[in-house]
Amino acid sequence: MARDKSTIRLTYVPRSHIQNKTAQSSDPQSTSASVSTPTPTQPIGPGTKQHLTRAYSPRSYWAGKSSVPLTGLHIANTTLFRKEAVTRQNNAFARIEKALGTDDLWKLPPRYGNMDREDMLLEGLRAARVTVNDGMDYGHKIFHQSNHEWALSNANPFGLTGLLFIPMLKLQCNPEQLAYWLPLAESGKIIGSYAQTELGHGSFVAGLQTTATLDKVTDEFVIHTPNLSAVKYWPGALGFASTHTIVIAQMIIDGKEYGTHSFVMQIRSLEDFKPLPDIELGDMGLKMSYNGTDNGYAIFHHVRIPRTNLLSRYNTVSKDGAYLADPLREKLLYGGMVGARSTIIRNSAFQLAQALTISTRYSAVRLQGQRSIPDEPAIMSYKLQHYRLLTLISKAYAILFASMAANVTYQKLLEAQARGDHASLPYVHMIMAGLKAWCTQTAADGAEDARKLCGGQGYLTMSGLPEIVASSTGCCTFEGENTVLWKQVSRYLMKGIAAPALPPDMAYICSSTATLLASYAGDAFLKPSVLVQVFEHRAAILVNEAYELLCAEEGSAVRAENTHAVALHVAARAHIELYILRAFIARVSASPAALQPVLTNLLLLSHLHTASSPLVPTSSSFTSFLTSTQLSTMRSLTNTLLEQLLPDAIALTDAWNFSDASLSSVLGCRDGDVYRRIMMWTRDLPINVHARENGGVLREGWEDYIKKFLGEGVVRSKL
């Protein structure tokens, strides 16, 4: 059975290094004696043997052409990704990569060398200084959202200043406070952190235990950690990098608790950087990711700060202890804080796209033989490879487009709130909560799947993928744990369905499209409007089912909600997936005409996959109203879409415009020259350099353990 070559027609656009690597030898022995690092202008050439040439020269594999002109971020609509924005981003990354020395892709990136916890933090500080200064020097906020490798900017010890400290000052300071603090933070004269989470309290902010007690005699607040579970634990940059923090504490005046409030305070000396008296600060050690920053702990021992350090835009405490708060304080603060989730949602799209860029590029050059096929095709031609890659690519776009839609809604909320209109806060809060949960989980699972699609090499730290996976999955937990967020969506839904009038976004649960849906067949499912009906009907069924379960339950509402948590969770998910579908459709319509066909294919793939793939969790919720014939039609259409999209796989990931250096991946460089780079980086590893200096032996390993062990074996064998 011969390999069907027609299934392999991906487009791979080779860039640098490809042109001039036909002459040299690729004998692995050649660099064995003297291990030198070739520069990009002096690459080790591909081999004379046929399989070598093929393995390292993707052009010979992907001779086709992309079916659409996808270049750079133009695919993602000009309204957000303007040409000037793309240029500004490219320039910023080029500057910092040069400054950090990561622009030479033949050199082992420092982070894959012999780093311990302290080295990682120092490396993070090095990158922080470069990126944050670049933003201030060139007047951009690119690194307010992500770091130089597309992790969230709180992966950077100075990044929290832009991500949370400054936004919180803007949200909560009165005019005098803002005039004082903002210039300090914006110019980099101080470094900020945000001390909210405690050892014993994360999601349940109202339960925080740090106290801020007013001392009327001295006109000060006394910040104190009353017990172990009140130790501030997890705040980024709190350990060894920030000079100031915004601490969230229970405010106590005259023995009365007023709930959690925000206080800005200095925590380290600007002279010698020592912690101020009665403050203990430290690092939390290694985490799955974010090891470039110092998530830390703080213990306060009756630390005194001026009364005026209470952030006082919406609440004030007078010298004599009188408390005054805007009646809408909570709503105003909450509305402002939803913004952080918006950043996380958007960034999760980029992190998933990063993983997919690496995995798709490697899949285009990695050969995979099997006994029944005489030649070794690229692994991309195998169905389960491109099925998973392309559906994940479609999800990355879905997340991006949903985040763009949600952000527009969020900006409208802020404008309305400024006019005193808070009506849409519950809706926006719900959408951001649900999208944060859906998008971060989809991105984390997708990144891990993209990693698995690279086989063993995806397990190498230098593939870049383990770090992306670990960093993505962190987003499922912080800034609102996803399980808790889903609960907030389902509460909104249950409140909405019980209300006299349905909220506008829930109107669909009353429309009956069952008869109409039963009539659809064949290509009808390629109409986005039909998919909307499918997703509406499914969400309506699940929301109604969950509500009926709650109503039928005896006992308290809390108990009923707990008993039927799974049904509520699934209903919440269906409501959010409907939002995502609508956002995708809207974005396609707003795109340039030339891009609409490929984006429509992605839109269809993403949602036919959700509805009909037997591998997707919650796909069973579609089977109650779609016939098996309809589902099998959807699966067949999915196959057709995959065939149509396959030639664009590389272009669809190139469109995200990641620089090679920002991917930090031995597998993911544009040139596709994977195996030579693996051996270059591997030989450059400090452990190997040290061993070579010692005749090929890891000195301590041999002397302290192996020699002794073998000696014990000799003794044992003589017993």
Add this chain to the structure above:
Amino acid sequence: MARDKSTIRLTYVPRSHIQNKTAQSSDPQSTSASVSTPTPTQPIGPGTKQHLTRAYSPRSYWAGKSSVPLTGLHIANTTLFRKEAVTRQNNAFARIEKALGTDDLWKLPPRYGNMDREDMLLEGLRAARVTVNDGMDYGHKIFHQSNHEWALSNANPFGLTGLLFIPMLKLQCNPEQLAYWLPLAESGKIIGSYAQTELGHGSFVAGLQTTATLDKVTDEFVIHTPNLSAVKYWPGALGFASTHTIVIAQMIIDGKEYGTHSFVMQIRSLEDFKPLPDIELGDMGLKMSYNGTDNGYAIFHHVRIPRTNLLSRYNTVSKDGAYLADPLREKLLYGGMVGARSTIIRNSAFQLAQALTISTRYSAVRLQGQRSIPDEPAIMSYKLQHYRLLTLISKAYAILFASMAANVTYQKLLEAQARGDHASLPYVHMIMAGLKAWCTQTAADGAEDARKLCGGQGYLTMSGLPEIVASSTGCCTFEGENTVLWKQVSRYLMKGIAAPALPPDMAYICSSTATLLASYAGDAFLKPSVLVQVFEHRAAILVNEAYELLCAEEGSAVRAENTHAVALHVAARAHIELYILRAFIARVSASPAALQPVLTNLLLLSHLHTASSPLVPTSSSFTSFLTSTQLSTMRSLTNTLLEQLLPDAIALTDAWNFSDASLSSVLGCRDGDVYRRIMMWTRDLPINVHARENGGVLREGWEDYIKKFLGEGVVRSKL
């Protein structure tokens, strides 16, 4: 709405440290000035404040009693986990934990300190020497399967000798070879590795490119790496620890290729440990996990070894180049190699159980408030917490029981093969392939979910969970990539359904139980026999569907198989899940009567969950023949089972008998004293110790980066 206390009745059995910790103060300040490490006999006591007492004294929460007498490994049936085996295991772990100094749970384990790549490997060598010597000194093979922290034993630089090198010698050596090599390996006079995988070839073993060319003049084989993609890459212990390796190479005699064969060869000097001439060896750097070992690379430059180093049990090459092979060579070798998968399957159960032990214990002491509940209950009482934990616990048991069943079948195969009967090889191969894929994926996903269930603290490296997750997910890729393994199951199924007579394990695909199934309601689904019918019917539908899709496809079989890869994958999964159900039932029947009720509940939970939970992938395959009423009954029964099993959650994880030290988790010690231990370990981190020695400042961070950055800020603010 008051918290319904009846939902919180878990049993938590506190052990050490609990008794004598009522007197001391828990003020976090108390250890702030002088940071000393308390010994187990001098613990920091719990607080006087009510919430502190609760947080650190699980006994006050879990006052109930376990409903069944589950202690130690007795739950897992006496046929495998005999009392003597448990004692031997406990003694071995106690010895090595004392030798390694990990037995003091108030001391930061070395692996969470300031380790770089080299330190990690040295720490692995230290543990390797202790564990492997213990096995040889005390005559046990406990660490032939796992290391001292329940990763597979190839996580250990000397572990591959027991895991692969010795078994391969036994499988492939002729008697003279065995008499020479086995005593060397078994006494620890040499250290072995197994060099199969190359840069360009993993799953497709036939495609390996390293050559072994016979030189008749010198009576030697010449081992050579002909190109970059032929570099041996990934073999454990190959970098810096092994003295000898079994290299898999294409054998060439007189210019003719004879396919891959195994050769044993020395690679390092036993005198000074230098690589032998013309061999380049090195480490691969950091991986997601397994960093205690030296997965490495090897490049051979025409290295000569005696002709007699060809392992020659089933194939010989004479001095004049005549090749002779047992006609059943491939079958015999293949049968023997399936054994490694059996070890991986079994170990994945233990790794999942480890993650669940940590997560369940922490869930029993971690409080989680919400606004609608006046008090803060343990997070375990929330449905989505114990729903996920208990279903995952049921999966860990399912994996364990399936591995036990498969192992019996495998042993029978080996006995049959010894008699020349190879008839059951395809079946055993298929079962091991499918179980390896199902079990490792279930364990890896489950471990990650267990990690997420610990919230932020599960993201801490010192929680032990990131390492378990990273180590488990590696098993999805090595020793048979899971996607490839599923393909082998579906090929067996398609071959079976097309055969004139169905294989016995596929007989169910002809039986029609549709009418019978339609008649079931209510508690009928609590009968294991009914569940078998459900799973049989589902598998039958999916296998038939996949076969029909293949038959309907035009073009080559390879193309058809590729087009319908998803349908084939789902069918394979259904066949394996049926096997797992049957194995679970058989194991329950063989268990002591007192344990049968709780094991039956686990069995039902596991499979009702698979069949009816909307959150499980492939659950949609049950909806085509079960009515929505039946599915909703199953979900309701699931809720009842969860209530019944909740009190046993701690006991069901205790039953796996992990020592606290082998969990290496700040969250998972039996005493439940989580927050005090977090602060103890955190303060002990080298980075914090170093900073304290420098007045609370990370010296290099301040001097090299922060001071400069702040200075630049001062300059900028004056511009």
